Amino acid sequence: MSKENDEHILYSNFTFLYELVFKPFFFPAIKKTMDLIKEEQPQKILEVGIGTGYSLEHYPSGVHVTGVDISNKMVEVSKKKTLDIVDKDFEILQTDGENLPFNENSFDLVVSFSVITVVNSPQDFLNQIRKVLKPNQKAVLIMHSRSSGFLGLIDRFWELPCKFLFGFTLLRHIEDLNLDGWQVLNHKVASTILGYPYNHQIVLKKV
Ligand SMILES: C[S@@+](CC[C@H](N)C(=O)[O-])C[C@H]1O[C@@H](n2cnc3c(N)ncnc32)[C@H](O)[C@@H]1O
Numbered sequence: 289m290s291k292e293n294d295e296h297i298l299y300s301n302f303t304f305l306y307e308l309v310f311k312p313f314f315f316p317a318i319k320k321t322m323d324l325i326k327e328e329q330p331q332k333i334l335e336v337g338i339g340t341g342y343s344l345e346h347y348p349s350g351v352h353v354t355g356v357d358i359s360n361k362m363v364e365v366s367k368k369k370t371l372d373i374v375d376k377d378f379e380i381l382q383t384d385g386e387n388l389p390f391n392e393n394s395f396d397l398v399v400s401f402s403v404i405t406v407v408n409s410p411q412d413f414l415n416q417i418r419k420v421l422k423p424n425q426k427a428v429l430i431m432h433s434r435s436s437g438f439l440g441l442i443d444r445f446w447e448l449p450c451k452f453l454f455g456f457t458l459l460r461h462i463e464d465l466n467l468d469g470w471q472v473l474n475h476k477v478a479s480t481i482l483g484y485p486y487n488h489q490i491v492l493k494k495v
Pocket residue numbers: 294295299310314336337338339340356357358359362383384385386400401402403406407408456
């Protein structure tokens with residue numbers, strides 16, 4: 289699927305429905321990541337693929353969050369949300385996570401929630417995150433990770449409808465990627481439905 293389709297059809301045109309459909313599924317893993325961020329106390333955070341920006345109010349007070357998304361509509365909705373949040377600084381930009389316009393070693397933490405399963409090249413996406421992250425700092429990714437055994441059959445059954453309706457794949461796994469320059473600190477299931485692990489939290493450190 290081309291980026292233009294990702295932007296205009298799937299996400300831009302359905303911005304108004306997005307939170308209603310996805311937030312109940314995605315927020316539990318985001319909440320767990322916010323708890324981790326509170327422990328780490330980073331100052332400059334980048335969130336790649338902010339969507340409608342419902343995560344933004346949950347960052348700890350006093351941080352500077354740069355939020356980016358490829359969809360202009362998502363960026364507009366997120367920007368509006370930031371107007372009501374006064375205890376942290378935001379910069380919200382329309383940009384491609386596979387080609388981030390920031391200097392190397394710019395951020396103390398990079399997070400991305402349910403985006404790596406949507407982008408055209410997960411490897412380019414991860415490489416860009418590594419580029420802009422400061423050395424020895426962390427990236428936290430929330431993603432659906434392909435399962436094995438019976439749960440893997442469920443992934444394969446839902447793959448086509450998910451790809452068609454939502455533009456994301458259920459078949460990616462962090463271990464498919466070249467993780468040179470990263471240390472995997474943690475990889476755990478972050479949220480389930482009836483035992484089916486639909487989101488994982490992966491904590492990587494740039495080494
Ligand atoms: C499944 S939504 C997740 C949104 C939000 N992070 C959440 O948890 O609800 C995927 C988001 O990634 C954005 N996106 C897709 N490809 C992108 C890219 N190459 N760079 C930046 N954002 C992208 C989409 O516009 C959409 O807002």
